[in-house]
Amino acid sequence: MARRSTSGPDQAPVESIIIDTDVSTEMRGSFLEYAYSVIYSRALPDARDGLKPVHRRILFQMAEMGLRPDRGHVKSARVVGEVMGKLHPHGDGAIYDALVRMAQAFSLRLPLVDGHGNFGSLDDGPAAPRYTEARLAPAALVMTADLNEDVVDFVPNYDSQLTQPEVLPSALPNLLVNGASGIAVGMATNMPPHNLVEVVAAARHLIAHPDADLEALMRFVPGPDLPGGGKIVGLEGIREAYAGGRGSFRTRATARVENLTPRKKGIVVTELPYQVGPERVIEKIKDAVQAKKLQGISAVNDLTDRTNGLRLVIEVKNAFNPEAVLAQLYKLTPLEESFGINNVALVEGQPRTLGLRELLVVYVEHRLTVVRRRCEFRLAKHRDRAHLVEGLLIAIADIDEVIAVIRTSDDAESARARLMAVFDLSEAQAEYILELRLRRLTKFSRIDLEAERDELAREIESLEAILADEGLLRELVSDELARVATEHGTPRRTVLLEASGATATAQPGQARSRAGRGAEVPLEVADTPCRVLLSATGLLVRTADDAEPTRTGTRSAHDALHANVRATARGEVGAVTSRGRMLRLSVIEVPALPPTDAAPSLSGGVPVSEVLMLEAGERVVGLAGLDASSAPLALGTRTGQVKRVSADYPRRDSWDVISLKDDDEVVGASAAADEDEVVFLSSEAQLLHFPAALVRPQGRGAGGMAGIKLAEGATVISFTVVPASRAEDAVVVTVSGSSTALPGTAPGSAKVTPFALYPGKGRATGGVRAHRFVRGEDSLVLATVGPDPVRAVGSAGQAVELPELDERRDGSGRLLDAPVAGLG
Template sequence: MARRPATPDLPPEDLVEKIVDVDVATEMEGSFLEYAYSVIYSRALPDARDGLKPVQRRIVYQMADMGLRPDRPYVKSARVVGEVMGKLHPHGDSAIYDAMVRLAQPFSLRLPLVDGHGNFGSLDDGPAASRYTEARMAPAAVAMTQGLDEDVVDFVPNYDNKLQQPGVLPAAIPNLLVNGTSGIAVGMATNMAPHNLVEVVAAARHLVLHPDATLEDLLRFVPGPDLPTGGKIVGLDGVRDAYRTGRGAFRTRATARVENVTPRRKGIVVTELPYMVGPEKVIEKIKEGVQNKKLSGIADAVDLTDRQHGLRLVIEVKTGFHPEAVLEQLYRYTPLEDSFSINNVALVDGQPRTLGLVDLLRVWVDHRLEVVRRRTSYRLAKRQERLHLVEGLLVAILDIDEVIQVIRTSDDAETARTRLRSVFDLSEPQAEYILELRLRRLTRFSRLELERERDELVEEIARLQAILGDDALLRTVVSDEMAEVAATYGTPRRTVLLEHAGGTGLAGVAGAPTSAKAAAAPLEIPDTPCWALLSATGLLARTAEDVEPVRGDGTVRSRHDVVASALATTARAEVGALTNRGRVVRLSVLELPTMPPTDGPPSLSGGLPVGEAVALETGERVLALVPLGADAPPVALATVQGVVKRVVPGDVPANRDTWEAIGLRDGDEVVAAALASDEDELVLVSSDSSLLHFPASQVRPQGRAAGGMAGINLAAGARVVEFAVVRPQDDAVVVTVSGTSTALPGTQAGAAKVTPFSAYPGKGRATGGVRSHRFLKGEDALILAHVGPAPARATGAGGQPVDLPPLDERRDGSGVPLAAPVHAIG
């Protein structure tokens, strides 16, 4: 029979069940506040300094700690997830992998921080499992973690207090503005739009050097968001509200154009979709709209997207329906037009705040100033420590025989260290360093090396002390590093900014009109004189009959943009769009949106993107608008290789939509084109700063198939960067911008010079010209040039104005540094 275990002797009070009465409301309030704080601070909201949530920061840091640099092989994503989960983030592998996938998706982030290899998903499908994909750091992630080993940020314990992790990354890239973010916390949420790195850095550099800069000052550099998927932003009032208050909204539109998808049927080809909208979602909504009778005139919708050609969504339009009106329907009832709500909530000093553009930039700028200050202090201490050792070593080498004698006659290392300190007046670190010295360092050559190292250390210490002692010098260092980051990682703008809808030629037409109804709308427009305009940012428009965009001196006025080409025509006429491939495409003036009448200069911000009006090949762009017809005046054009030509490009049959205006050699392309009579001057500017001008009469008009004639004699490696036509009555100026030829286009501000055109003597055709710009140290080429009527205006990639220096009478003087990169001058 089994014996029952003996009951231990326990005090009577311990046998009594303890019940504590707690107020449920108080307990729920305390627990909920603790949970809410944890979600806000540790999970959902990014830090305003590096723009990362904790899980993202831990992923990037752990990959850097594992040595997964861009030049190293990929590793399994599961390995990275496991390291992050085991050491830093104990919240589950799925949450870590989801965050890692987003960091690798080029359609989610403007500047991805993870380089993914394998199926990392699309806008319509999820990624493969972590065991199937591989990853490593993207180049931008290196800039985010650079300097972690130099005490630039504070480290905090991990979840079990066994390891250390950075509380924030050094973040040489303004990640929060460049990549945006989204997150839902408890009682608050954040949703921030991506921006262009070059534009954000330009604004930050301005804020570094001008701490009291206003929002209006910064809007010159950051005109609006730049979405990873491109597309168009329609209406900028909400964007400006968000920049001012931290809250706002804007509409995004797909980039679409009308093409002949079959010999008898037109279609709408979509090449860019709104941010975070996938083609399958669009097709699904189109099918629903057709079934619900909200959409009509659509025969089919096919997704032809592939890796080689990118996004291509073809929407076939039924015969008898106006494609532009169908497109307006699609904008209204499908995600081809979507809205984006901005809510700039981020953590500042551990507290959630709603931030405008100035505050967002100021937080990052202050962070970079602190990072560079701490890095400078760390490097100063290291170099002072090294200088101390080198000076001690030089003392020992000067009397090495006595040093060896002292060491040999000492009983142990401690005695030798003490005697060295007393005999040679050394510190303990110096004595210890001498004891560990290898005999091969005791050569004359090593002494020279040490003396050279001492001099370099003294110079470096003086430089570092100067940075720490001068706030202006510190800000200059930070600004220069920002410029280097923009030049290394910056890319051109992808998203077109439109002040208002404008757009498709029949903007605002509702319903699904038949061809008769669609044709009736244009008949209401009389064939009045107007101007067809092409802006430097690639927008097409025409003026209303009562708008005069051209002054008496021939210059074109425009708000927020410069006009690259203006052509006098009529509302019902056709003009040609001349591309850099030497191709002319027929274009109907009637299909161009009309600029609304204004009291001041007209604005092209509501214009039609040129890619929607003209079917362009990869790398092809429209340079100018030219007249059509056999009686049209000749057009002068020049190529990169220095060839010039005058041609009547519109002398072709009426049934042809595209034709060649010049026979180009292999590797050559057209630089610019303009109308030119015999009395005008043709001007060519080369990348090595040579400027040549000669009468247009020296270039006889040729047929369309001709290849032109020699215009300027180019030096080896040089190319033509500007071609212009100057009329006798023009008070013309020459604008030259110098820089580095190896820099990424649109990332360097360069140095500009504005000089009267009359300062340059003319020479004969096919000669070398005269020098127009003197290069300074670090400059080796002209990155941009402009010749045209004064005053000249410069804009950035988003159409924001960039100030040019005042007029300089010196023909071959050097330039003045610009505040931001220049995209175009007009």
């Protein structure tokens, strides 16, 4: 509708046009444009490199500024200014917040920015950008590598004056490793971090087996690996998220009961759930105590420092059971939090909810495209250079004639044309010869050019082979991922628990004291017979009765049995460590299995480090009864020593059971009667067994006697005791590999052989060969001898299938599907 209007008698009429638009149509169109902008340009990460646009622009601009890890830091304000001025005109606050998160080790499993200064904590924000400095972290170089080789498409920046990468090459699976979070319009993403070594292993398996299903991939990626460690309780929600992209799990702090003083116990928290800070926990505890919801706590002290890390000490009143108080803390405070997984990411510009397999497929396809484009770029560059080198060799061979042609030419154009005609050169070759410096005309230059020509020919042939063979391309991508895992991978920090175990209720107990002891266990806990079990991954659990674990009773889907000892619920057992110490362990501190559980799950246990005070690098190698009527304890060391100790132990919390040399450690410990067989297995695959009666019992301070004769450089990797009653059905399991491989990256090969095939030898002899190494193998990495069936498990307790029984005593093994972390 058009209207004519005037603003005054002396002014010309002004004509205006008013367009009628339906408000619902306008709102719908504007809202969709806004939603698309938020989803695509701000809130959701790309499934290929796992980055939102702001993070991608920060890393790209820092790479353009040359802020490498081997150079000095620069002010964060400078980085923010460069990014905002050239690529991201959305405000310095948003840019700095994104920069800070990429530098926080408690936010990312593998930080991409190396920050210098106060970059904040879980309870406090960072300093202003003018006070902090930053540069790229080593992992960021992997993200931005090969950008100058046309591996990704570049798009214009906001004002079309510069260009920026549409996606980064991302030689590491950043989205799974570091996770992501963001709120878009009508959708959100929330992805937990994972372990780089595990994700790379799954990606390499998918490259080798494109049809691999989710179960096969979860053998490599059993669950998230959070930056702060802690525990994940309940894996069903993780399986749902890996299958459909959505699920949830509970994260729990790592806490243990300690003696703060001779008569007072406390709960020491060393790891908190993801994104939970100590100040928040303290505040919630105080609120719950004041509201009388939480009882039994006398004080809370935050002793965290940079040297020892997180240490939150919760003092427990003497009349209360610390385990029951801890259960209430898990229930009422952020010591246990829920994490909701929502794997929403952009795939070809569209938001999609992705499971684990889909995330890996998108990433692998991205890397295949990047490496293919890189090979094509390098092939073209090498061909161009080879073409110019051929021209130079022609010119040097007839240099006098070349100079004559150039000197007799009127100008550069005619010289170029005559060179092309006389020597049958291309225009590019002729132009390159015209620009040739005189110092390139020596005989040594000719030799260098011929060597360069041959090298270019070899590289061109290699690149053409890769581009022509999809298998070679996949192998190259897999090898590059393996190098990234080797250079940047770290061990798993988060413990995965299938079930939470028994829970207790915080309630006052009768205050009974004993010299040197803390609060007594509540009377409701009966002193019934039970067994304490130690799993192959270091978890402790106790059974509801003292029945011998059977073949079906311990064969669960998670973890394997390493040792077991008979005890009572309120009694004590001994834990033998690699340092030759025996630690007194209170059975009540070990989680109990439900009485009706017919198939015990070792995943319901607690890590030994939470109930025992172990030194750095010390580990538990066996369990023993403290009853004087028990059979002597047999120990084997890494250097081949053997010892038997009579069960006559002092009333102390810890004591030595063997005197070790500085370079030695205990590799195995178990009760051994005279008629039992003690078995050594060395890294060079030698097996020796002989009757325990050949080892006379010694005092605790003795260093033992020679057990097996080792070759130079060899060590004992397994020491076990085979009871006389189980010798007939015992098997020998050996896992071989390379001594130079990163632990947990190479599956290795395994062999299962009847124990009866190996003849017994005398003590201090070399034994017989138990495993033949094949190409790429030089040592045994794991071995054990025990009743059939022996189980193999991965680092998270997941089962790894072993080969069928092999009657060849010294045969080679069969390649495993996944790395093995323990046998039991």
